[in-house]
Amino acid sequence: MSRPRVEPLVWLMFSGGGVMAAVFLPVLVFMFAFAFPLEWISPPDHDHLSAVVGHPLTLLFLLGMFVVLLVHSAHRFRYTLYDGLQIKAKRTVAVLCYGTAAVGAITTVVVLLSAA
Amino acid sequence: MPSNPGSNPGSNSGSIRLQVTRYRPESDSEPRFQEYDVPLRKEWTVLDGLNHVKNEVDTTLSFRWSCRMGICGSCGMNVNGDPKLTCAAFLDDYAPGPIRVEPLANFPVVRDLVVDINDFMEKLPRVKPWIIRDDDALLDGDGEIDGEYLQTPEELDAYKQFSMCINCMLCYAACPVYGLDPEFMGPAAIALAERYDLDSRDHGARERLDVLIEHEGVWGCTFVGECTRVCPNHVDPAGAIQRYKVKAAKENVMAFLLPRGAR
Amino acid sequence: MSTPRATEVRVYNRPMSTWWWTRRRTYFVFVMRELSSIFVAWFVGFLLAFVYSVGRSEAAYQDFLDWAATPWVVVINVIAAAFLALHVVTWFSLTPQAMDVRIGGQKAPAAAIIASQYVGLAVVSAFVLWLVTR
Numbered sequence: 451m452s453r454p455r456v457e458p459l460v461w462l463m464f465s466g467g468g469v470m471a472a473v474f475l476p477v478l479v480f481m482f483a484f485a486f487p488l489e490w491i492s493p494p495d496h497d498h499l500s501a502v503v504g505h506p507l508t509l510l511f512l513l514g515m516f517v518v519l520l521v522h523s524a525h526r527f528r529y530t531l532y533d534g535l536q537i538k539a540k541r542t543v544a545v546l547c548y549g550t551a552a553v554g555a556i557t558t559v560v561v562l563l564s565a566a
Numbered sequence: 567m568p569s570n571p572g573s574n575p576g577s578n579s580g581s582i583r584l585q586v587t588r589y590r591p592e593s594d595s596e597p598r599f600q601e602y603d604v605p606l607r608k609e610w611t612v613l614d615g616l617n618h619v620k621n622e623v624d625t626t627l628s629f630r631w632s633c634r635m636g637i638c639g640s641c642g643m644n645v646n647g648d649p650k651l652t653c654a655a656f657l658d659d660y661a662p663g664p665i666r667v668e669p670l671a672n673f674p675v676v677r678d679l680v681v682d683i684n685d686f687m688e689k690l691p692r693v694k695p696w697i698i699r700d701d702d703a704l705l706d707g708d709g710e711i712d713g714e715y716l717q718t719p720e721e722l723d724a725y726k727q728f729s730m731c732i733n734c735m736l737c738y739a740a741c742p743v744y745g746l747d748p749e750f751m752g753p754a755a756i757a758l759a760e761r762y763d764l765d766s767r768d769h770g771a772r773e774r775l776d777v778l779i780e781h782e783g784v785w786g787c788t789f790v791g792e793c794t795r796v797c798p799n800h801v802d803p804a805g806a807i808q809r810y811k812v813k814a815a816k817e818n819v820m821a822f823l824l825p826r827g828a829r
Numbered sequence: 830m831s832t833p834r835a836t837e838v839r840v841y842n843r844p845m846s847t848w849w850w851t852r853r854r855t856y857f858v859f860v861m862r863e864l865s866s867i868f869v870a871w872f873v874g875f876l877l878a879f880v881y882s883v884g885r886s887e888a889a890y891q892d893f894l895d896w897a898a899t900p901w902v903v904v905i906n907v908i909a910a911a912f913l914a915l916h917v918v919t920w921f922s923l924t925p926q927a928m929d930v931r932i933g934g935q936k937a938p939a940a941a942i943i944a945s946q947y948v949g950l951a952v953v954s955a956f957v958l959w960l961v962t963r
Contacts, residue, residue, distance in 0.1 A: 457785045458818035461811055471869050472920040472946075475913060477954035479872055481961060482879050483906040487897035494962055496887040502960060503883050512880065519873050526866035529788045533746060534860050536847055554873065561877045565884025591839040647852065674840035682840050720934065742856065745845045789923060790859045808927035 460525055460548075467522025470515050509562050516558045524551035582606040582657050583664035584615055586627065589675050597675060600624075601664070606657055612667060613641050613652040616679075629679035636798060639734030643679055644668040649739035649796045672738055672745040686735055689751055692777055693759035698770025721766040728761035728806060730799040737793035737803050743786050750786040751778065753793035753803030760806035763813075771813075779814045787811075858919075865916040868909035875906070921946040 486493040502508060528547040531537045581603045589597035602623055604615040613631055620627050631641040634653045641652045646666050657665070673681035697715075706712040737753035738744050744752045759778060763771040778784050787807045794804040850856040875897075882893035896902060924946060925939035 455818055458815040462815045468920050472917045473950050473953050477957045487894050496890045499883050516873050523866040523870035526863050530863040561881045565880050589841055674842050676840055805926035
């Protein structure tokens with residue numbers, strides 16, 4: 451009766467991204483956007499960070515998180531364009547939003563591999 | 567016609583101005599406002615004010631109403647921009663006025679304050695808001711219905727909140743997604759689907775999900791949440807829609823993971 | 830059991846203004862909430878730049894910290910963080926509506942669900958902070 455659909459899967463990733471953005475992003479932003487660059491907390495040395503970031507588990511986690519965050523953003527922004535600006539070219543908007551997210555996901559893989 | 571409070575001004579504490587939308591399709595190209603001053607009395611609602619106008623001032627004014635006690639759901643209008651049951655919106659709360667009374671937003675205007683609700687009436691049956699059974703437990707030998715389906719208080723409690731809907735359509739008037747895309751099934755219809763899904767006597771969840779998993783089902787909703795805020799009976803359609811999304815997503819994951827026959 | 834449609838009348842369709850979301854506080858907050866998506870994407874890019882710099886060399890990492898301290902980046906980050914805060918608060922506060930959490934057959938109170946999410950946020954934040962700075 452029911453065939454697999456794309457909408458529920460995108461929505462699941464959107465929701466997952468929303469949770470990640472709410473739970474993990476604040477502390478990362480606090481540290482790397484404010485505390486370390488502005489020296490509220492002395493930045494950890496490079497060797498330690500390199501070990502933490504380069505750990506396979508960290509990389510896998512970051513990959514999953516960045517991808518769902520990108521889908522979250524693309525999905526939300528798509529509907530903001532529909533509702534907020536009443537853009538009628540719905541297909542084009544969807545392709546542009548998810549396309550940008552896909553490019554971002556590929557970039558994420560490349561960057562994370564370079565740090566491995 | 568029930569006794570009209572307007573015929574007995576009694577202890578009048580001044581008056582308040584109503585700015586009422588007028589639209590006569592036979593002569594007007596678009597709606598305009600007409601102003602009426604009505605007595606400002608503590609126990610009067612906006613609907614009482616409109617009835618005063620209709621009975622004493624201008625008999626040509628058209629609007630819908632029936633029970634005057636928040637049961638029938640027919641007197642919904644936009645009062646100062648907010649979708650309200652006019653029988654529950656007291657003039658005193660808007661003093662000193664003026665009060666802008668407009669037809670329910672997001673619906674086509676038929677005349678004055680009367681809107682065309684056909685779209686809603688056509689959507690409602692699509693979610694099958696009735697008890698669906700895949701057995702005939704209550705049919706006796708002659709195919710006649712005999713007996714009743716029993717339910718515990720806990721089972722009643724599971725869906726009771728969603729059963730309070732009076733189809734007043736305030737939630738549709740509050741929903742920008744419906745305003746922008748009339749294909750969207752909309753808050754009340756989806757909340758009503760949830761009401762029957764949660765009913766222990768019902769077996770129709772599958773059929774309703776097939777309707778609501780479609781693009782114009784639940785996916786257009788962006789969780790503005792305004793439907794829940796304006797609901798006079800605290801039904802929480804916004805919550806029902808998000809839960810339907812979870813249900814549809816679960817169902818979809820199962821469809822991916824399990825081969826066809828196994829479900 | 831279809832009821833015959835009433836005589837066709839010339840209805841008036843009210844167009845929805847492009848600025849509908851500025852007319853009501855709740856609509857405005859809604860659109861701001863949705864716009865947080867742009868800033869979430871910005872932080873993904875920002876954090877990727879960080880990971881990339883750490884992966885390259887110590888000097889690149891130092892360059893990243895210097896770049897992140899330049900005024901325009903700080904200004905963008907402050908604005909983005911404000912939108913992220915809006916996302917966090919609204920996301921947590923909407924969860925009780927979206928999830929039907931039951932404890933022992935009883936519907937869990939909304940306040941408890943919201944509070945537990947903040948506890949989760951605090952625990953995760955403490956762990957990540959410890960992992961990075963230990």
